[in-house]
Amino acid sequence: MAIAHLGLKAGALIVVLVALMAASVVYLLYARGVFEATQRLVLVADDSEGVVVGMDLTFAGFPIGRVRSLELGEDGKAHINVDVPKKDAHWLKQSSVFTLVRGLVGNTNIRAFSGILTDPPLPDGAVRTVLRGDSTDEIPKLVAAAKELVANITALSAADSSLAQTLANLQSASAKLNGQRGLLGMLFGNERDAQRVVTALERANALLARLDGMTAKADTQLFGERGVLPEVRDTIVQLKALLGETSASLKKVDAILDDAQAIAGNAKAATTDLGALRTEVEANLRKIEHMVDELNRKWPFAREVEIKLP
Amino acid sequence: MSAHATRPGALPLLARDFARWLLGWWRIVEFGAVIGVIALSPGSYSSGRRRAIARHMVLDTAPVLVWFTLLSSLICMVIARIVVVTALSYGLTQYALEMLVRVLVIELIPLTAALFVAVRCTIPHGAEVAVLRQRGTLRALHERGIDPMRHEVLPRVVAGMFSVALLAMLAGVVALVLAYLVTYGFTTWALAGYTRTVGRVFDPTTVVVFQLKALMFSLAVVLVPLGSALYDATRSRISAEVRGLVRLFALLLLIEAASLVGNYV
Numbered sequence: 001m002a003i004a005h006l007g008l009k010a011g012a013l014i015v016v017l018v019a020l021m022a023a024s025v026v027y028l029l030y031a032r033g034v035f036e037a038t039q040r041l042v043l044v045a046d047d048s049e050g051v052v053v054g055m056d057l058t059f060a061g062f063p064i065g066r067v068r069s070l071e072l073g074e075d076g077k078a079h080i081n082v083d084v085p086k087k088d089a090h091w092l093k094q095s096s097v098f099t100l101v102r103g104l105v106g107n108t109n110i111r112a113f114s115g116i117l118t119d120p121p122l123p124d125g126a127v128r129t130v131l132r133g134d135s136t137d138e139i140p141k142l143v144a145a146a147k148e149l150v151a152n153i154t155a156l157s158a159a160d161s162s163l164a165q166t167l168a169n170l171q172s173a174s175a176k177l178n179g180q181r182g183l184l185g186m187l188f189g190n191e192r193d194a195q196r197v198v199t200a201l202e203r204a205n206a207l208l209a210r211l212d213g214m215t216a217k218a219d220t221q222l223f224g225e226r227g228v229l230p231e232v233r234d235t236i237v238q239l240k241a242l243l244g245e246t247s248a249s250l251k252k253v254d255a256i257l258d259d260a261q262a263i264a265g266n267a268k269a270a271t272t273d274l275g276a277l278r279t280e281v282e283a284n285l286r287k288i289e290h291m292v293d294e295l296n297r298k299w300p301f302a303r304e305v306e307i308k309l310p
Numbered sequence: 311m312s313a314h315a316t317r318p319g320a321l322p323l324l325a326r327d328f329a330r331w332l333l334g335w336w337r338i339v340e341f342g343a344v345i346g347v348i349a350l351s352p353g354s355y356s357s358g359r360r361r362a363i364a365r366h367m368v369l370d371t372a373p374v375l376v377w378f379t380l381l382s383s384l385i386c387m388v389i390a391r392i393v394v395v396t397a398l399s400y401g402l403t404q405y406a407l408e409m410l411v412r413v414l415v416i417e418l419i420p421l422t423a424a425l426f427v428a429v430r431c432t433i434p435h436g437a438e439v440a441v442l443r444q445r446g447t448l449r450a451l452h453e454r455g456i457d458p459m460r461h462e463v464l465p466r467v468v469a470g471m472f473s474v475a476l477l478a479m480l481a482g483v484v485a486l487v488l489a490y491l492v493t494y495g496f497t498t499w500a501l502a503g504y505t506r507t508v509g510r511v512f513d514p515t516t517v518v519v520f521q522l523k524a525l526m527f528s529l530a531v532v533l534v535p536l537g538s539a540l541y542d543a544t545r546s547r548i549s550a551e552v553r554g555l556v557r558l559f560a561l562l563l564l565i566e567a568a569s570l571v572g573n574y575v
Contacts, residue, residue: 003368010364013371013476020479028517031509054510063506 033066038083039124041065043098043110045132048078050108051100057082059112064088067110080110080130093119098130338537338557342529344459345467345536354460362461366469370431371476378426382481383488385422386414390492407504410489411511415482416520416573421566423478424527428535428558432470436535436554439463443540463536470532478524516573523569530565534558 003009029035045051048070057065065084073079084092093114102108110130122128156163176186184194221227348354355363390410397406439462442448448458486508494500512520535554542553 003365006361006364006368009368009372013367013472017472017476017479020476020483024479024483027505028509028512031505031512033509054513056506056510063503066510 033083033085036085036087038065038085039089040068041082041084041092041122042125042127043080043082043100043130044073044075044127045078045080045100045130047132048080050102051078051080051110055107055110057084057098057110057112059088059091059114064091064112082110090121092122093117094122094126095119096122096128098128100130100132334538334542334557337541338533341537341540342533345463345533348457348459348464349468354464359460359465362465363468366465367472370427370469371473374426374430374473375477375480378423378477379480379484382419382422383484385418386481386485386488387492389414389418390489394493407489407493407507408511410493411486411508414485414489416511416516417566417570419481419485420478420520420524420527421562423481424474424531424562427470427473427477427528428531428555431473432466432531433535433551433554433558435466435470436539437548437551438539439466439536440539440542463540466536467532471528474528474531475524478527519569519572522572523565526565527562530558530561534561 041057051067051070053067053069055067056063057067065082065088067080068083069081071079071081091114092112093116095116096112096114099111099113100108101111155161158164173186177183179185184197185191188194188197223229393410393413394403394406397403397409439448442458442462448462451458451461490500490504494504534557535551538554538557
């Protein structure tokens with residue numbers, strides 16, 4: 001049977017097979033994280049039971065890393081080497097906590113918890129201790145805790161227990177509460193003290209009534225029609241008028257002072273003129289004295305002028 | 311009395327049958343070695359033979375490719391749906407996907423592809439070769455200086471192995487896509503998680519075991535029917551087909567069991 005385009009068809013089938021194989025290989029390598037840049041995290045656990053290579057490390061339920069290898073360390077503990085892709089590594093902080101939890105059903109889970117997201121990121125190659133939690137391991141602890149709880153409850157509910165005594169005291173207290181003096185009787189335990197408190201309260205009440213009356217009187221004296229406050233108000237009005245008058249008087253004094261200043265200026269000028277006048281009078285007097293001297297010298301009836309020679 | 315009389319003759323008969331059974335398997339192994347040497351020698355792929363191989367490849371693979379893909383898709387969808395719904399009802403959805411990938415891609419599809427190719431191509435090929443042998447065509451070819459192994463058997467072997475590989479590969483990819491679609495629907499948000507799950511399933515050991523299993527399946531599918539046809543003394547075509555089918559089922563089961571041991575023990 002001859003087949004049309006045999007070579008083409010056979011070639012197409014081979015190409016399809018090769019392409020599928022190549023795509024599968026690339027996809028599997030990608031799925032295994034071969035093309036991802038990763039950083040290493042070493043988790044140290046007492047027991048690596050349930051941990052297998054390829055297992056996920058989850059953060060908030062999302063896988064952010066996978067177990068690459070397991071080894072027994074020099075310290076006798078299981079070292080779980082986890083590869084965390086760089087793009088997810090920022091979720092792991094220096095304060096992150098790692099837990100290894102094995103459930104009743106299903107795989108063991110390695111989980112990371114980062115409480116403080118602002119902490120510095122976990123460095124490459126960091127070594128952290130992993131906290132191990134196992135639901136089946138927890139059952140004996142739970143039973144032990146429950147047993148302890150039951151023992152405590154039994155001790156509490158015993159007839160001679162503190163709780164029973166407290167309840168008895170509470171009962172006597174409630175009986176006193178229902179008595180004649182009620183709460184005060186319960187508080188003081190005897191009638192006399194309770195009575196004194198009641199008396200003190202009554203006196204305080206009377207005192208308060210008197211204080212009330214005094215306050216009313218003080219109110220009348222202060223703010224009443226003939227009280228202190230209206231008179232003070234009148235005084236202030238008068239004082240205001242007085243201040244106005246004083247201000248007017250001061251203005252007048254101001255004017256007088258201006259006049260006095262002008263007078264003083266005039267006096268100063270007059271004093272200057274008096275100086276010139278005095279100089280002139282003195283010159284005239286000197287001339288008159290000179291003239292008198294001339295007259296005396298020239299006058300024949302003038303007394304003799306003796307010239308005594310030595 | 312008659313039972314006592316027949317007993318001494320039953321044991322040698324059983325021993326003879328066992329020896330014949332053992333010889334039958336040995337001849338298949340020998341045939342595998344011979345055809346392996348022929349397949350790996352470049353001289354077997356001359357222009358004429360390449361054309362014969364291409365013809366068998368196209369005839370064996372192209373007609374069944376679409377049908378097998380559709381059939382396997384249907385089976386995958388049904389199984390995926392059952393697994394997902396069951397996992398949902400038990401609250402174990404996180405394990406459903408991993409289980410689907412393991413069951414469908416690693417275990418079921420290679421086996422289905424091998425059986426499909428065996429029933430559709432290689433067992434009929436074996437019967438054809440048996441008829442050629444009975445008619446003396448192979449001997450006539452040998453006498454004419456043409457190697458019947460290279461001329462008649464090699465194209466059928468290569469075509470059968472190619473067919474198993476292509477069908478298994480294509481159905482596997484389709485199953486991966488369908489498992490995702492059945493679980494998550496037509497969305498891309500879960501692609502990263504799905505890829506991670508597939509990566510987790512296909513760890514290096516699983517990949518090696520898976521490849522070995524696929525190789526062994528394809529070898530078994532071509533070697534058992536053709537080997538039986540070449541060396542067994544059969545009188546009819548039906549007898550050759552049935553004998554080849556029984557041997558093939560036994561070998562496929564053995565390979566599957568070995569792969570399960572390799573993967574999970």
